Amino acid sequence: MDAQQAALNNMLAGTIEVLERQVDQTLVELEKVSKDEDELAALRRRRIAEMKKTQTEKQEKIERGHGDLKNVNDVKEFFANCKKTDTVVCLLTGQNTESVQLLRLKLTKLAKIYFTTLFVEASSERVPYLFENMQFNRSRLPSIAVIKRNICVGYLYEVAGNELNVLEKRLSENGALDPQDKEQSEQRARPAKPQPTKTIRGRNYDDSDDDY
Known part of the structure; x- marks a missing residue:
């Protein structure tokens, strides 16, 4: 094997090693995202169950x-x-x-x-x-x-x-x-905060059709 071939093999081996590390890192990140999504899904299920329980208790109190x-x-x-x-x-x-x-x-x-x-x-x-x-x-x-x-x-x-x-x-x-009752009542009475307007960066759109 000549020196040029050996250099190519070394470069290829180095490239493969870098790619393997990148793939490993990607897999780690994907696994983390998957775990985060699972945790979020579990949290959402618990939150929905709590809301249903609260609503049921509230309905029972209304009936009483x-x-x-x-x-x-x-x-x-x-x-x-x-x-x-x-x-x-x-x-x-x-x-x-x-x-x-x-x-x-x-x-x-x-x-x-x-x-x-x-x-x-x-x-x-x-x-x-x-x-x-x-x-x-x-x-x-x-x-x-x-x-x-x-x-x-x-x-x-x-x-x-x-x-x-x-x-x-x-x-x-x-x-x-219960002071918490008053806090919740005041929160419900407050007007909802307006959501910030999202701006799409990039192309500027014109109301005029003159360019077409």
Whole structure:
């Protein structure tokens, strides 16, 4: 083998070695991309499953009366609601006065914001046994009971004249409201950010057809 042939063989061997390294690197990158795609696909499946679960839970809460001020018509219904929901805000009312009507409107607004909490109203006229069972002083109506995990943890008195923000603060201080509910409500209320316009670089298009 002459020197020229040997040089060609060496060059060819070197070229093949470089190509092999490039192929190996490409395979490594493709494998990484494949793994990334598999991870993204798995993440997407988990996210979809979580969204479906959240939607199912939300629908179940809607069916139980979450998102509105629900009237309780008997004691059995009241305790069933308390067992199914971790946090219940119960408006205790007597006569249907103007102040009670205003209080209903405020609690209805809060119910739409704080979806996790169940807001209900119990009237001493419709469910008198409930007031007797709770040993509640009817002279202090209207009032609000905060119930957590089926246990009454406190009462809010003199609530009829409270402004919405004051009522919200008092309920929050008693652990009746989840701050995450308000954050999510505010996020939904924000207008969507406009998407940036994509510019295709390269050819400039003219509205005129004069060039054709």
